[in-house]
Amino acid sequence: xxxxxxxxxxxxxxxxxxxxxxxxxxxxxxxxxxxxxxxxxxxxxxxxxxxxxxxxxxxxxxxxxxxxxxxxxxxxxxxxxxxxxxxxxxxxxxxxxxxxxxxxxxxxxxxxxxxxxxxxxxxxxxxxxxxxxxxxxxxxxxxxxxxxxxxxxxxxxxxxxxxxxxxxxxxxxxxxxxxxxxxxxxxxxxxxxxxxxxxxxxxxxxxxxxxxxxxxxxxxxxxxxxxxxxxxxxxxxxxxxxxxxxxxxxxxxxxxxxxxxxxxxxxxxxxxxxxxxxxxxxxxxxxxxxxxxxxxxxxxxxxxxxxxxxxxxxxxxxxxxxxxxxxxxxxxxxxxxxxxxxxxxxxxxxxxxxxxxxx
Numbered sequence: 001x002x003x004x005x006x007x008x009x010x011x012x013x014x015x016x017x018x019x020x021x022x023x024x025x026x027x028x029x030x031x032x033x034x035x036x037x038x039x040x041x042x043x044x045x046x047x048x049x050x051x052x053x054x055x056x057x058x059x060x061x062x063x064x065x066x067x068x069x070x071x072x073x074x075x076x077x078x079x080x081x082x083x084x085x086x087x088x089x090x091x092x093x094x095x096x097x098x099x100x101x102x103x104x105x106x107x108x109x110x111x112x113x114x115x116x117x118x119x120x121x122x123x124x125x126x127x128x129x130x131x132x133x134x135x136x137x138x139x140x141x142x143x144x145x146x147x148x149x150x151x152x153x154x155x156x157x158x159x160x161x162x163x164x165x166x167x168x169x170x171x172x173x174x175x176x177x178x179x180x181x182x183x184x185x186x187x188x189x190x191x192x193x194x195x196x197x198x199x200x201x202x203x204x205x206x207x208x209x210x211x212x213x214x215x216x217x218x219x220x221x222x223x224x225x226x227x228x229x230x231x232x233x234x235x236x237x238x239x240x241x242x243x244x245x246x247x248x249x250x251x252x253x254x255x256x257x258x259x260x261x262x263x264x265x266x267x268x269x270x271x272x273x274x275x276x277x278x279x280x281x282x283x284x285x286x287x288x289x290x291x292x293x294x295x296x297x298x299x300x301x302x303x304x305x306x307x308x309x310x311x312x313x314x315x316x317x318x319x320x321x322x323x324x325x326x327x328x329x330x331x332x333x334x335x336x337x338x339x340x341x342x343x344x345x346x347x348x349x350x351x352x353x354x355x356x357x358x359x
Contacts, residue, residue: 025079032083043086043132045161045259046268048076049354077107089113089121089130095234096214101165101257102134118147122155125261132160132261139167140254142192144304148258149318152276152350153308159274159351161259169194169248171202172217172240173227181205181227181243185216190229197247256356264326265353271324272301273333274350277340278308278316286317289343293321296336324352 001009052069059068080086090102092114102112113130115121121133135148169190175181183206190213191198198207205227210216217234220226227243228234235242279285293300302320323333341347 021075024075025082028079029082035083043080043160043261043263044265045354046265046271049268049270051076073104074107074109077109079109080107081109085109085111086132087111087113087130089115089124089133091115091118091121091135091212093212093214093218095217095231095237096212097165097167097231097255098134098136098212098257099214100231100233101136101163101255104165105134105161105163105257105259106132118145119151122151122157122260125157126155132259132263133157134163134257134259137162137256137258138302138304139189139193139256140252141248141250142189146306149304149306152318152348153306153316155260157260158262158264159258159353160261160263160265161353162272162356163257163259164254164356165257167193167248167253167255168231168246169213169229170232170235170242171227171244171247172230172235172238173220173243174224174240175227175243176241178202178227178243180225182225183208183223184227184229185210185219186229187211187213187216193253194229194247194249196249197244201244201247259353264351267324267326267352268354270355271322271352272355273321273323273325273352274302275319275321275337275340275347276316276350277319277344277347278314279344281314285343289317289340290319292336292339292343293319296332296339298323298332298336318350322355325349326352 052072055068055072056065059065086106088102088106088110090112091098094114099112113124115124118135121135124130125133136145137148138144171178171184173181178201184202185208187210191207210219213228213230214234216228217230217238217240220228221238221240229247234240277289279289299322300319301322302318304318305315306318308314308316321333323331325333325337327333337347337349
């Protein structure tokens with residue numbers, strides 16, 4: 001067909017797409033009214049997982065899976081906002097990687113609350129100023145974010161969902177070339193993730209540590225002789241030039257983020273459970289505890305130890321296992337947890353939630 005015929009066809013499809021989106025939104029409004037009457041929460045990560053799985057089945061291309069997911073996350077976010085807008089706290093400032101993770105999880109339909117630290121994210125949710133919070137958990141290059149784990153030693157909030165964000169670092173500046181840059185703002189995790197590139201290309205500049213990469217970009221926007229290592233969202237927000245792209249040493253660099261709140265999502269069919277426990281300070285105690293998961297054929301996907309901060313050389317352990325605590329009392333995970341309670345000093349389930357794709 002001639003190009004004009006294709007364009008007319010696209011115009012007709014756009015009208016139909018808008019009509020169907022509004023029909024979907026009207027259904028979401030009715031669901032929101034029913035949830036309000038029954039006092040059910042608006043956010044349902046297991047339902048969102050189900051929607052995306054069905055969209056994947058229906059997608060015959062040429063749009064790739066990631067593009068369709070991005071479109072549908074915004075549709076879901078806009079429809080959810082018609083039910084009731086959610087307030088989401090994140091470790092700021094805007095354009096930080098945690099902000100990117102929050103928007104990836106909740107879309108543009110949510111209201112976002114900037115928190116000054118990881119602990120502040122927890123506190124904003126605990127005080128009711130935010131419905132949910134988003135905090136970083138671990139990076140594939142630099143390891144765990146200890147502060148996020150440590151907060152669960154004093155907070156009763158649960159893990160409601162997880163999301164993975166590809167971490168791509170860039171050198172941003174008001175300058176037009178690296179030679180004009182005398183100082184670069186960077187966060188210590190970003191420095192570690194770009195160490196080889198920095199040693200090769202930024203020997204002539206001073207590195208100044210900041211609390212977040214977005215804060216570094218904000219500072220760089222105020223001085224044409226400075227730069228920042230940050231993401232593309234920060235380049236757009238602070239109107240900075242991109243002097244070097246994708247400077248991370250590992251192109252597969254990812255960070256996992258947790259959504260925290262008071263919600264226990266129902267079973268999605270592909271779930272993960274996070275557990276916190278401690279064992280007696282005696283030989284073989286940890287081995288005996290961990291062997292329980294092998295005995296009941298439950299797969300561990302994460303394990304980390306943290307000091308209790310109460311007595312020297314005493315630790316608690318965080319583990320992620322595949323499965324949902326509501327699967328039933330006769331499931332391997334339920335049986336493993338019961339056995340673990342016999343061996344451990346204490347056991348706390350931090351949450352069961354849909355397993356995110358680590359793409």
